[in-house]
Amino acid sequence: MSPKQKSLRSKSMAEASEEDRIDVLPDALLQHILSFLPAEDAVKTCVLSRRWRHLWKLTPILCITNTERWRSPKDFIKLVNHLVLFRGSSPLHKFEIKINSCAHWMIMSGDSNPFHCAIMWVMYALMCQVQVLTIKNVHAYIEMDDGFSLVSRHLTELNLSGLDFRKFVLNFSSCPALEYIYFSASCCFNSVEKILSQSVKYLTFDFPEFSEHHRTHIYAPNLITLRLDDCWGRVPFLESMPSLIAAFVRPHRDSDDLCSNTYSGNCEDEYCRGCYGMVDNAGNDSAKCVLLGGLSEAKKLELIVGPEMRIFRSDLRWCPLFSKLKSLLLNEWCVANNFWALACILEHSPVLLKLTLQISKETKPMIGAIENYSALVKPAAISKHLKVVKVHCKEVDEGVCETVKFLSTLDVVVLIRRMDRSTNLFSFEEGNSSSSHDEGSSR
Missing domain, CATH: 1.20.1280 (Monooxygenase)
Incomplete structure (x- = not known):
């Protein structure tokens, strides 16, 4: 073969290699x-x-996410059914299904509940030993009845949104490897009396809807992290969580644990729906340590609530000992009635190292008129490790000044940090500090 022929052959092979590189x-x-x-x-x-x-x-990943691309839901359902039929049972790491419009599905497919299609595909994913299961529903709820029972030795993560659970007990005990559960984007638990998982370690509720008539109990003894954000209805009852490290709790400002009569935690009005409007099935006052008892083993807590929400202040009447708590973030609910709530928490947190208070303009009327500082409720003792308290605010007003005066009586350094007006004060990760600047400090 001549040099010219070799050169042409090499060039041809290189071009072919580039064309078929994949x-x-x-x-x-x-x-x-x-x-x-x-x-x-x-x-x-x-x-x-x-x-x-x-x-x-x-x-290893199967994502069914483009339902809006199909004019006919029947055609889409047919496609997915054929897809899972011909795919076989090869193992899956992740299965995700996203339903963009339940109303569209119901009208076009003639099915009164798209649950029947979704649950078949979920069962297929479990058969393929899926580890991460995601069901995303946009707009209307999908009603999940008794057919929604997950049994898997392989499932480790569950992401659910837009689902209405019609079960009295939501039990995940048949998934012993399940460690992550995310209820996001408006899941409804109106019918659920108990959520149970022995294995879950990370549990998140974003904008959930609970019942206004009963309090859902959450049993997760091995939980490490809890996020309960913007919940409607009655705040759920947290059972013992001895492994808990961090928790963020922020009930919605219009939830049913609301009392507009007082900031003390119980207005003593038998007709107040927030204070006396709900008794548990055993006939006991279910307000007794609804949240704080389950959170008492945590090392880090962020407890955020509107000024008229009574749940934390009511819990403090049976305040547990926060024996491991080192980092605590509270908003203005803790300064009500001459700071008795804040004093109670400090007195029951013997190893507290870091305290952050995020104060809004609603603080002053909660504190009330203080004629002399002998009227303030002071803790008998506070953690010897607590040396500095940070006060975050958008404006240094009279309520902030009163708060600083009270903290100064505890022999701690008070550092005021004024936040930018566009900054959201509350964050589980506290990632907003870069947009703030120090105003000053006092003792």
């Missing part, structure tokens, strides 16, 4: 690439060549 990749890598595509797009690659015919079946 085909030289191993199957496992190609399957990984396909896993980033929506399921219907991954299936289309089967027409590329004989080699690609079955690659999509072995992808």
Whole structure:
């Protein structure tokens, strides 16, 4: 072969190699690439060549997320049913299904509840030993009845949104490896009396709706992190959580544990719905340590509530000992009635190291008129480790000044930090400090 022929051959091979570069990749890598595509797009690659015919079946991630691309829900349902039929039972790491409009599904498919389709696909994912299961529903609720029972030795993470659970007990004990549960984007627990999981370690509720007639009990003895944010209805009862490290709790300002008559924690009015409007099934006052008893083992707490919400102040009448608590963030609810709530918490937190108070303009009327500082409720003792208290505010007004005066009587340094007006004061990670600047400090 002449040098010219060799050169032409080498050039031809290089061009062919560039054209077919993706085909030289191993199957496992190609399957990984396909896993980033929506399921219907991954299936289309089967027409590329004989080699690609079955690659999509072995992808570890299956995402069914584009229901709005189909004019007919029946066609989409047919596609997904064929997809799971031909895919077989190869193992799945993640399965995600997103339903964009339940109302559209119900009208077009003639099905009164899209649950029936969704649950079949979920059962398929469990059969494939899925580890991460995600069900996202937008707009209307999907009603999850007794057919929603998860049984899996492999499931480790569960992400659910837009679901209405019609079960008295939401029991995840049949998933012994399940460690992460995220209830996000308005899940409804009106019918649920108890949520149970022995294995879960990280539990999140974002904008959940609980019953106004009974208090849902949460039993998660191995929980490490809890986030309960913007909950409606009655705040759930937290049972013992001895492994808890960190918790963020912020009931919605219009939840049913609201008393507009007093800031003391109990207005003593038998007709007040917030204070006396709910008794548990055993006939006991279910307001006794609804939250703080379950949170008492935590090392880090952020407790945020509106000024008329009574739940934390009511709990403090049976205040537990926070024997491990080192970091605490509170907003203005703790300064009501001459600071008795704050004093109570400080007295029951013997190893507290870090205290942050986030104060709004609603603080002054909560504190009340103070003629002399002998009327202030002071703790008998506070943690010897607590040397500095940070006060975050958007404006240094009279309420902030009164708070600083009280803290100064505890022999701690008070550091005032004024936040930018556009900054959200409350954050589980406290990531907003970069937008603030120090005003000064006092003792």
